[in-house]
Amino acid sequence: MEKVIEIQHLSKSFGTHEVLKDIDFTVNKGEVVCIIGSSGSGKSTLLRCINLLERPSGGMIIYNGENILDEKHDIHQYRTKLGMVFQQFNLFNNHNVLNNCIVGQVKVLGRSKEDAKKVAMKYLKNVGMEKYVNAKPSQLSGGQKQRVAIARALSMEPDVLLFDEPTSALDPEMVGEVLKVMKDLAHTGLTMLVVTHEMAFAKEVSDRVVFMDKGVIAEEGTPELIFNNPTQDRTREFLKRTL
Amino acid sequence: MKRKLWMKIFTILMAMSLLLGLGAGSARYAQAAEVSSDIVVESADGSASGSEDEFRVGMEAGYPPFNWTQTDDSNGAVRIDGNKEYAGGYDVQIAKKVAEGLGKKLVIVKTEWDGLVPALVSGKIDAIIAGMSPTAERKETIDFSDIYYKSDLIIVVKKGEAYEDATSIADFKGAKITAQLNTFHYGVIDQIEGVIRQTAMDNFTAMRVALEAGMIDGYVSEKPEGVSASMANSNFAMVEFDKGKGFATAEEDTAISVGIAKDSELTGQINEILSGISEEERTELMDEAILEQPASGGNKTSFQWFIDIMKENGPMFLRGAGMTLLISLTGTILGFLIGLLVGVIKTIPMPLKGAGRTAQKIINGLLSVYVEFFRGTPMIVQAMVIYYGSALAFDIHMNRLAAAIFIVSINTGAYMSEIIRGGIVSIDKGQFEAAQAVGMNHVQTMTNVVLPQVIRNILPATGNEFVINIKDTSVLNVIAVTELFFQTKSVAGNNFRYFESFFVACILYFIMTFTVTRILRHIEKRLDGPANYNMITNQAPDEDTDSTAGQA
Numbered sequence: 004m005e006k007v008i009e010i011q012h013l014s015k016s017f018g019t020h021e022v023l024k025d026i027d028f029t030v031n032k033g034e035v036v037c038i039i040g041s042s043g044s045g046k047s048t049l050l051r052c053i054n055l056l057e058r059p060s061g062g063m064i065i066y067n068g069e070n071i072l073d074e075k076h077d078i079h080q081y082r083t084k085l086g087m088v089f090q091q092f093n094l095f096n097n098h099n100v101l102n103n104c105i106v107g108q109v110k111v112l113g114r115s116k117e118d119a120k121k122v123a124m125k126y127l128k129n130v131g132m133e134k135y136v137n138a139k140p141s142q143l144s145g146g147q148k149q150r151v152a153i154a155r156a157l158s159m160e161p162d163v164l165l166f167d168e169p170t171s172a173l174d175p176e177m178v179g180e181v182l183k184v185m186k187d188l189a190h191t192g193l194t195m196l197v198v199t200h201e202m203a204f205a206k207e208v209s210d211r212v213v214f215m216d217k218g219v220i221a222e223e224g225t226p227e228l229i230f231n232n233p234t235q236d237r238t239r240e241f242l243k244r245t246l
Numbered sequence: 247m248k249r250k251l252w253m254k255i256f257t258i259l260m261a262m263s264l265l266l267g268l269g270a271g272s273a274r275y276a277q278a279a280e281v282s283s284d285i286v287v288e289s290a291d292g293s294a295s296g297s298e299d300e301f302r303v304g305m306e307a308g309y310p311p312f313n314w315t316q317t318d319d320s321n322g323a324v325r326i327d328g329n330k331e332y333a334g335g336y337d338v339q340i341a342k343k344v345a346e347g348l349g350k351k352l353v354i355v356k357t358e359w360d361g362l363v364p365a366l367v368s369g370k371i372d373a374i375i376a377g378m379s380p381t382a383e384r385k386e387t388i389d390f391s392d393i394y395y396k397s398d399l400i401i402v403v404k405k406g407e408a409y410e411d412a413t414s415i416a417d418f419k420g421a422k423i424t425a426q427l428n429t430f431h432y433g434v435i436d437q438i439e440g441v442i443r444q445t446a447m448d449n450f451t452a453m454r455v456a457l458e459a460g461m462i463d464g465y466v467s468e469k470p471e472g473v474s475a476s477m478a479n480s481n482f483a484m485v486e487f488d489k490g491k492g493f494a495t496a497e498e499d500t501a502i503s504v505g506i507a508k509d510s511e512l513t514g515q516i517n518e519i520l521s522g523i524s525e526e527e528r529t530e531l532m533d534e535a536i537l538e539q540p541a542s543g544g545n546k547t548s549f550q551w552f553i554d555i556m557k558e559n560g561p562m563f564l565r566g567a568g569m570t571l572l573i574s575l576t577g578t579i580l581g582f583l584i585g586l587l588v589g590v591i592k593t594i595p596m597p598l599k600g601a602g603r604t605a606q607k608i609i610n611g612l613l614s615v616y617v618e619f620f621r622g623t624p625m626i627v628q629a630m631v632i633y634y635g636s637a638l639a640f641d642i643h644m645n646r647l648a649a650a651i652f653i654v655s656i657n658t659g660a661y662m663s664e665i666i667r668g669g670i671v672s673i674d675k676g677q678f679e680a681a682q683a684v685g686m687n688h689v690q691t692m693t694n695v696v697l698p699q700v701i702r703n704i705l706p707a708t709g710n711e712f713v714i715n716i717k718d719t720s721v722l723n724v725i726a727v728t729e730l731f732f733q734t735k736s737v738a739g740n741n742f743r744y745f746e747s748f749f750v751a752c753i754l755y756f757i758m759t760f761t762v763t764r765i766l767r768h769i770e771k772r773l774d775g776p777a778n779y780n781m782i783t784n785q786a787p788d789e790d791t792d793s794t795a796g797q798a
Contacts, residue, residue, distance in 0.1 A: 054683060056679050056682065056683065079685045079686070079687050080685065081685075082682065082683060082684070082685040083684065083685035085683075086683075087679075087680070087683035087684075089676060089679065089680060089683075091676050092676075093674075093676035093677060093679060093680035094680070095677065095680065095681070095694075095695050096677065096699055097695065097698040097699045097702065098695075106684075106694050106695075107684030107685065107686070110686065110690050110694055111684060111685040111686055111690065112685075135779065137779070138779040139775055139779070141777075142775075142776075142777065142778060142779035143779070152680075155684070156683075156684075159684055159685070
């Protein structure tokens with residue numbers, strides 16, 4: 004299998020507090036990986052380290068055979084290859100829906116406005132938001148915002164899409180619409196890395212589940228293995244608490 | 247759509263101020279050609295100093311009968327430099343004779359009383375002919391010519407009150423008396439036994455208002471002012487004193503001379519010319535001036551006055567308002583840009599180590615000094631320091647309008663930079679992260695995502711600054727910028743109707759600030775758009791892609 008991102012010995016500390024300890028982890032092309040674990044286990048920090056919103060304290064992140072933590076590496080270029088969907092949506096408040104999906108393409112990728120608009124409209128249709136192109140973020144519901152955020156990330160046509168608890172800030176009745184979009188995406192063969200508390204989603208959609216605890220990867224494997232036959236006690240305890 | 251709106255509003259505001267302020271300027275050239283050419287000299291910028299064949303004379307143009315401002319060239323009045331008004335009076339007639347004797351063109355520079363000596367010292371004018379006495383104090387800084395007028399000290403009082411019948415200064419025991427700041431008039435008040443000396447006042451206008459309002463019982467001045475005041479306002483009377491009963495004065499005080507820069511060769515030449523004007527001729531000129539000075543209007547009501555003032559001085563008020571709007575608008579825009587630059591630089595994330603960190607720390611330090619200094623000193627003081635200081639220290643003679651805009655801009659910039667820094671800090675961290683996540687660098691993040699939001703959020707604060715600037719440009723009268731307050735003072739100094747004249751200014755200021763506030767509120771509403779979104783059904787998406795980013 005082709006590796007998209009390979010992480011070796013990654014560590015991250017905030018002051019003296021060590022959040023990630025010696026993480027080794029690989030994402031393969033076309034794979035949907037869900038990261039689960041209790042709050043404070045380091046799963047969001049791992050995701051934010053991968054696209055360098057947090058600077059790792061040590062280790063390597065290898066992308067296309069290069070360690071992107073090298074000083075000379077162009078991190079802006081690298082980030083365009085990773086789409087990011089945030090828990091709090093973080094749509095650009097000053098742009099309407101269409102511009103949210105266009106501004107990155109035009110300013111960062113250098114695409115023409117016409118091309119960018121075509122791409123944006125394609126993905127806005129995918130997430131069912133094509134009728135809201137002129138709406139401002141403040142006029143949308145949480146679920147709609149998150150769908151636009153997904154379209155914005157897709158418009159950059161990244162190699163991997165990172166989701167940081169995409170449904171945690173949503174009202175319960177809006178979770179479904181976002182998960183459905185994510186399921187559809189998973190079936191298209193997109194490489195996805197999802198930090199989530201939605202166990203049913205992880206079970207149904209992911210190719211591989213990673214369970215994190217206290218800054219380390221405690222256990223990883225197929226959904227069947229993790230959810231039905233976990234080998235570790237702490238995995239069992241966590242699942243007992245959440246399911 | 248939105249960009250068009252911005253442009254429209256900007257264009258309207260610019261056009262308004264240009265029409266009012268500078269539009270008058272173009273008319274001025276046309277008229278200047280018609281006025282007798284040996285007197286009127288117009289330098290293009292209205293303030294460049296020191297051309298060899300010019301004789302630049304500073305005066306208040308608000309101290310009748312010595313000097314005053316009028317709207318035409320009747321009675322031998324001379325156009326005021328960089329202005330559409332004319333100066334008349336005894337000083338102007340003397341100045342004409344001196345200029346003629348020197349073989350130079352006379353240029354009248356209208357300057358506040360307190361700005362006269364600095365203007366002379368810094369070379370912005372060649373001489374002060376402004377009813378100024380050659381006191382020992384002044385002689386330390388400037389030279390004086392021989393005396394060209396001599397007068398006695400009197401006290402202006404309210405008619406019908408006890409002090410009207412006074413014959414000796416001793417009669418003013420217990421009276422509240424004041425005089426003009428920085429004049430010897432104020433010093434002699436102590437000669438009255440048991441007097442209640444009041445705080446000195448800036449100008450005659452203020453003292454007349456205070457007297458009329460009963461805040462003071464009288465003010466000390468020289469005879470010509472006494473004659474003018476009692477002629478202009480029937481409520482005023484002048485108390486003269488017989489020899490021995492009045493104030494004891496030194497000749498250098500009651501005499502009036504031309505102020506000239508120290509060790510100037512002009513002194514000798516001017517003395518020679520003055521000696522050619524006989525005593526009779528001087529008395530005649532003064533009598534004429536007293537007759538010609540702007541007169542009182544009899545028994546008109548306040549409302550009639552109000553109408554007449556607007557009719558007669560309408561253009562003067564409008565030019566003043568235009569100048570005020572031009573300075574405050576340009577100053578606010580430039581200040582906003584300065585603030586934007588400073589605010590953005592101050593919020594650049596600090597590198598953890600290296601030369602970049604040191605450089606950034608130094609730059610931030612300098613910017614803090616700038617902000618603290620200009621926020622921590624009054625604009626009126628900055629105006630004096632910058633305008634006169636630049637001429638004294640570096641021999642830079644700033645155009646008055648440019649200096650005014652410069653002062654307002656850097657002042658606004660200091661305030662705006664803190665407002666903008668606060669605006670940037672208050673933007674949700676998620677906005678920065680989302681921008682970084684699509685691969686934007688710091689500049690792209692700022693221009694495409696953060697600043698447009700900051701600008702929307704600080705629009706009310708910016709509007710505040712604009713409104714404050716409209717009002718605060720009034721302090722620029724100290725460097726003789728002909729904005730609304732300065733113009734109003736001239737109008738009131740001529741017609742002695744202080745309440746009515748300043749009431750007109752009051753209304754004009756309010757119209758300007760209110761209009762600006764409304765326009766900004768409208769912009770805010772347009773930027774925010776409606777709270778609800780109507781789903782589009784068939785039509786293509788709006789074509790205003792990227793419009794908000796364009797604002798940055």
